[in-house]
Amino acid sequence: MAMHLVFSVNGWKACEPCTSADDIIVLMGDGVYATPKQQVYAIADDLQVRGMFNNTNPSMISISYDDFVSLTESHHPSISWND
């Protein structure tokens, strides 16, 4: 159960085909501009800064850094995507 950290829109395009069904995906920084159809997490602070907090789609779950750390406890390894 890997954890994919997506840092950019192009990072998401590269990440999407390389995920397994039991992996989780977290959008961070400019990654929150991505528009995945599947369920993903997104860092609340990063949505807030960019004006995207009220523009997320229903499949996006906004999380804190504390939530993020909890996810790292149960998912491994983490893979960063920034294409």
Add this chain to the structure above:
Amino acid sequence: MAMHLVFSVNGWKACEPCTSADDIIVLMGDGVYATPKQQVYAIADDLQVRGMFNNTNPSMISISYDDFVSLTESHHPSISWND
């Protein structure tokens, strides 16, 4: 007659629709990995470094930095693309 300097593959994608018929296009650095269909110039040194010298298509004209300077004399302004 503008001069478009393309520094990346994505730069070319962004540049292409924003060119006028009398503009010229020069691929530099990682821009030489782009594959335009129209006639473009490409810096010979940059092709050489990347192993692309014998892999250019017929629409690509390999030029030196001296040739590049000649082109700047007759074309203006220069616009850099690095998306």
Add this chain to the structure above:
Amino acid sequence: MKYTLAIHGSPYASGAHLQAILLCEAILRAGHTITRVFFYHDAVNVALNTLVAPQDEANLNAKWQQLAHEHGLELAVCIANGLKRGVVSTGEAKRYKLDHPSLSEGFELVGLGQLIDAIATSDRYIEIPT
């Protein structure tokens, strides 16, 4: 759990440093330990001792120093990546006959092996890319 963090992004051409700082704070809040924070690629520039942060922007260097001071964090700057980008310790400044060191207090220059070693002895590796 033990975490190793790596930061790759430039302090001013990426958001990597503030993201990493917020993440470090959350890891420590959760009761985990951080084996080492490793700066690689253009991220090493945050360790320069001459950075003057604008008054209305975060002082990333000071934030790292404070975090390290409060929690005993090891801020490890890749020596090979650092030297070529102008980040030199007192020892390296002497070796290369430079007028002065440029490495901030709280940071240290280490070999790339220290990243691998930290990964090998940690449960988690998280990387904030360029």
Add this chain to the structure above:
Amino acid sequence: MKYTLAIHGSPYASGAHLQAILLCEAILRAGHTITRVFFYHDAVNVALNTLVAPQDEANLNAKWQQLAHEHGLELAVCIANGLKRGVVSTGEAKRYKLDHPSLSEGFELVGLGQLIDAIATSDRYIEIPT
């Protein structure tokens, strides 16, 4: 003709500097003049006086200095971009109470107005981006 050049790319995360150096040489060979070379964004880091280039790689700082010395080029580093990235002159080091300056010989810190001024008095502006 008169040219102004701007370099935006980081010395080690882009190919901007060597491209710009080769372009400067060609401009001068053609008998043109270069009003000013302006360093902006992460490109300012090339002006640090503590860079230690690896033996098998180009020393970009030295190459700029040599070009400036041979042709009387003005190497202008944006002061706002430079300060936050740790590039400080003797004067700025004093002002901000830093131990030492970090700006290499041959480079100078200038305001952004000097870029606009150079553009206004040149026939051509060429930018090597990030």
Add this chain to the structure above:
Amino acid sequence: MKNLLVQINKPPYKGSQVLEAIDAAMVGAVFDCQVTVLFRGQGVLALWPDQDATGIEQKTVSKVLSALPTYEVKRICACAEDLLAFNLPVRNLAVPIEVVGYAEIAELMQNQDAVIGI
């Protein structure tokens, strides 16, 4: 009076790159250039409303943009295709802009004395 185009093609919070590009536009206007700012590619993301960067101790890019007219930067454009590609709410952007198509951008560029990017 020189015509100066500043094109912004990076997302607003990728470090300070966009703020530094806006600085160039403002200083250009102070130095009597006729300045146009063009948002294109991921640069259009700077036009998203309701930004707030106080949490990351940085200037809020959209607030800085709203000061551009005060600096005599009168023309702010954005690429129609890119606004659409990134789902920007064109009726509710952070600052008023002029929507331009590819052909207008091509013409705009040809009419400049210099084009500054990132």
Add this chain to the structure above:
Amino acid sequence: MKNLLVQINKPPYKGSQVLEAIDAAMVGAVFDCQVTVLFRGQGVLALWPDQDATGIEQKTVSKVLSALPTYEVKRICACAEDLLAFNLPVRNLAVPIEVVGYAEIAELMQNQDAVIGI
């Protein structure tokens, strides 16, 4: 023995980023990790044959790659889809590689102790 994946997704001469990532792979192997290198995205461009960076006074990336097996980095993979997208000559690459599809990459990633990128 830890499983370490180094994924390279930037073009080979965008500064020294790719060389620095290869350093991490080599040092990982020296420190007894089981290292895999994966080229994907624009990273596959490092596999183009006939590179020669002596003109820009940098190490030639493909030559450095050919030293990887000496450093006990035994597995070098490249994404099939990206090799195709960038028109790489798959029968004549700079170094021998194992072509992997998306599903194999997803599985490869799950089996690592750590994944280092750029």
